[in-house]
Amino acid sequence: MRTKLFRLSFVLIFVHLFSFGQSGDMARINGARYIPLYGRDSTVVEVKDFDLDKYPVTNEQYMDFVKKFPEWQKSNAKKIFADGMYLRNWKNNFELNDDAKSNSPVTYVSWFAAKAYCDCMGKRLPTMDEWEYAAMSDETSKDARIKKSYNEKILSWYEAPRSNENQIGQNPKNYWGVSDLHGLVWEWTSDFNSVMLSGESRKDKDGDNNLFCGSASLGATDLMNYAAFMRYAFRGSIKANYAIKNLGFRCAKDIETP
C-alpha cells in the first residue's frame, strides 16, 4: 500500500513536470513552420518544440549568478567579452544602484555574459527564429502579427522612456504563457547578427539578401514591417561585447527526448 502511494505520487510529480515544462519558470512553446518578417533567406523556417523562460532574467537572478561565477562580476569581466558599460546600473559587484530594482530585467549585459548565464543554468539563448516565433503571439493567438493592436503596442514601447526600470511580469502573458517579450527590454538571441542590416536600410532593400521580400510575400502591412524592422535594425547595430541599457535576455532549452 505504502509503495503504491509512493509510486502514485511519483507519477503525479512526473505528470506535473511534463505538463509545466522543465520547471515552473519556463513555458513550453510548440514549434511549427512559419515565415519570419525577414530571416536568413526569407523563406519558411521551422521551429522545433522548446522551452522558454517566462520572464527575462532579473537583476536578482543575475546577482546569484555572479556570486557563483566571479569571472562575471562587474569588476572582473574581461573587456573583450563585455564592454565598459557592463552592469553600469550596479554600484559594485554585489549591489544595485539605488534606483535599480532587483525585480527589473538585468540589462547592460553582453551577449557573452548572457550566453554564459544560460549555459550555467543548463540552458541556452533562444535563436532569433525561436524568439521571433514566440514573440509573434499576443494573449489569444499564436500569430498576432497582422493585428493592429499588437503592432501598436510594440511601437508604443519604442517611444516609452526608461522602460528598463519597470519590473518583470507587468505585461500580460502571451498565448504560450510568456511575458515581457515586448514592452520591457530588447533581448539577446544566440544568432542576433545572422541577419545583417548594413545600417543603410535603403540599400538593404535591393541587395541580393532579399531582406524585404519575405515580408512582402506575407502581404504584411507597413505597420507590421515597421515594428519588426526596428528589432532587426537594433540587432544589426550591436556587437557581442556591447552592454546596453535597454538590452537584456532570457534563456531557452531544448526538450529532452526520452
Next chain:
Amino acid sequence: MKSKLKFTVLIATVFLFSCFQEKKEKYTATEDIPVSLEMIAELTAPPHVPKPVGKRKAKKLIVKMEILEAEGEISNGVRYVFWTFGGSVPGSFIRARVGDEIEFHLQNHPDNKLPHNIDLHAVNGPGGGAESSFVAPGHEKVFSFKVLAPGLYVYHCATAPVGMHIANGMYGLILIEPEGGLPPVDKEYYVMQGDFYTAGPNGERGLQPFDMQKAVDERADYVVFNGKVGALTGDGALTAKVGETVRLFVGNGGPGLVSSFHVIGEIFDRVTVEGGSLVNENVQTTLIPAGGAAMIEFKVDVPGSYVLVDHSIFRAFNKGALGLLNVTGEENEKIYSGELMDNIYLPEGPGIQRMPTTSEIKESDIPAKSFEEQMKFGKQIYGQTCIACHQAEGQGIPSAFPPLAKSDYLNADVDRAIEAVLFGLSGEITVNGEKYNSIMTAQMISQEEVANVMTYVYNSWGNNKTVVTPEMVKKVKEKKK
C-alpha cells in the same frame, strides 16, 4: 630716370609674381584644397546659426553630434517623443566651407532605445555616411569626409524604418560656404519645416504616439517650423531692424510634404534655388522639397510683423506652419502707407461716413460684474450687432451665414472665435458639416463688449458654456498685433 624704370619693372615683376602665386593657390578641384589645423565645429540649435566661416582656410573640422530620444512639446499641451540630432528639432546647424575635411562623431546616448545613423546630403559616398555611422545606443561612430561642393544641405537619419526616424524629427541642415564665405548680411536664421503624424488629431492633449498609417498616407496632423507649433512666434519670433538684410537658411525635413515657403509681406531679393548655385531674384514663394533646402535673402524696408508660412495655407493656419519675423524701426510711408482710411461704403448712400477704428473704441463705463450681467449685456449687443446675419436663435442662414447655435466651429476654439469677432473672418470654413465662404467684417465693439456677447453666444442654444473674459479678448488682440 633709369633707376626709376628699373624700380617699376621690379615692382611689376613682384606683382606679376604675386599674381602668379595667387593663381597657384586656386585649385581646379575642391578635393585638392589642403587642410591645415584642427577645429571643433560650433553647433547651434535653431533658429540660430554658427558664425560665418569668412576667409578662414580649409581645416579639419571635428563635428560631435549627440543623438537624444526625448519627450517634448509639439503644441501647447501636446507631448511627443522626439528623436533628435543634438537635442533639438531640427538638429544642430553645422557650418563648414569647401575643402574642409569633416571628422564626424555620431554619439548615440546610452538612454536611447534605438540604433541611429546619419546621411548628410553634403557627402559624396554611399549612403551619405549612413553606412559608416550606424551606431547602437551607448556608442559612438566616427567617419570622415571631404567637403567638395558649396550649398545648403539636409542631413537626416536613415535607419530602418527611415520614414519613422525622420518623422520623429531626425533632420537638420549643414551649410557649406564657398571659398571666402558667403557675402555678409545683418541677420541669419535657421528655419526648418517638418510634418508630424500623431495618433490623436491636431490639438488632442497628452502624450501622442506616432501614427504610422497617417504617415504612410501623408495625412499630417502638424506641419511646423522648428519642431513645434509656435516655435517662431511670441518670444521665439525672429527679429530684424528696418534696412537690414536677412538671410534665412530654410530646410524641409519632410518626411512627407513639400513646402511652398513664403513670407507674407516680403519679396525675396535672392533665393539660391534648392540650396545650390543657381540664384533666382524677386521671388514670392519658393518650393522647398522634402529633403531639400534654400537660402533666402531679403532686405526689410518697413516695420511690422512678417509671417513665415507654408503657402499650402491650411498647413499654416490649421497645422502650425507659421512663424513671425518682427521688424522694428522707422515707418516708411513711401513704401507702405498702412491703413489710410476705413470708410463705410454705401453704394446708394448719400455721403461717406467715417467709422471709429478699434483703438478709438472706449471701454464701457459700466463693466459687467457677474455672469448674469455679462449675459444681459451680451444679449443686448447680440441684438444690435450679430442678429442680422446669425439670426435671433443663432441659427444663421443656410449657405450664407453660418449658425452659432450648436456650432462645432465655434465650440472648437474660443480664441479663433474671438479673433473672428475682433478682426473679421473670410474664406471657406466648415460649420456643422456645411461649407460657408463669405466675409464677416471686424466688429467695432470694445473688448468688454466682445467678452459679453461671446459669453452670451457660448451660453445659449446648446453651446459649450465657455465664459469669455475681457482678458481673453485682450490676449487674442495683442497676439495678433
